Amino acid sequence: MTAKSTSVEVRLPSRLGYEKVAMSTAASVAKLMGFREERIEDLKTAVAEACINAMEHGNRLNEGLQVGVLLSAGEDALEVKVLDDGKGLKTLPPRPDIDKKIHGEEDPRGMGMFLIQALVDEAEWVAGGNGKSSYVRLVIRLDSPSE
């Protein structure tokens, strides 16, 4: 991120459906920054999936725990951190395989992290050092003027 940035923070209950609040907020910030509609749609899906993972796997749907969403708008990129109280990931799951899913060799679920990685420019999962306070960090960049 550049030195000049503007931050927006949202706190969500760990209740499925509330990821849409983060989606709307991220979309509003991205629109203000001048992102194209297509990229805003990519961002919305990535943010939604990151929040769902945080609610389900990080906070185990404990509504007493919140999911934090921190948006930092720089001059040329938007960074989104989604924080939960889980231990984080030790390893990333393998890329989903539709053929294995259709033939019953792989769980039909498990597309969320793949979608996040595919739809934004950077995605990293950071485990909290104290066994909690883990986060995923997403970065989506504004197109250069020539694109």
Place this chain on the structure above:
Amino acid sequence: MQTETKTRVDQLTSPAGHPVSVLRFEGDIASTSKDAVLGVYQSLPKATTKLILLDFTKVDYINSSGIALVIQLLIEASNSGQKVYAYGLSPHFTKVFTMVGITKYAGLFPDQGAAMAAL
């Protein structure tokens, strides 16, 4: 927070004369949509339902749990010898369905007319 999924089933006949069951979804497709997606699909008689068309025209939000329900429908349809097609997805969700490979097992069309003409 999630908009309830509503599903309506229409029985149509394609220009080629084949019966087509159209599942028209409305609302979000998420983890709460199991009955609206799989339940409605499973209520169709397998012996006579061979062509299934999924209408996403009135769906604004699909998350990975919703995609998993569509994949489960495709698994059951594959095991029952049925063919599944879809139309009405936004450009973004057309991209997402393509990325996850659903298009390998469910042909996508821009609208109902294009889908029915191909069936």
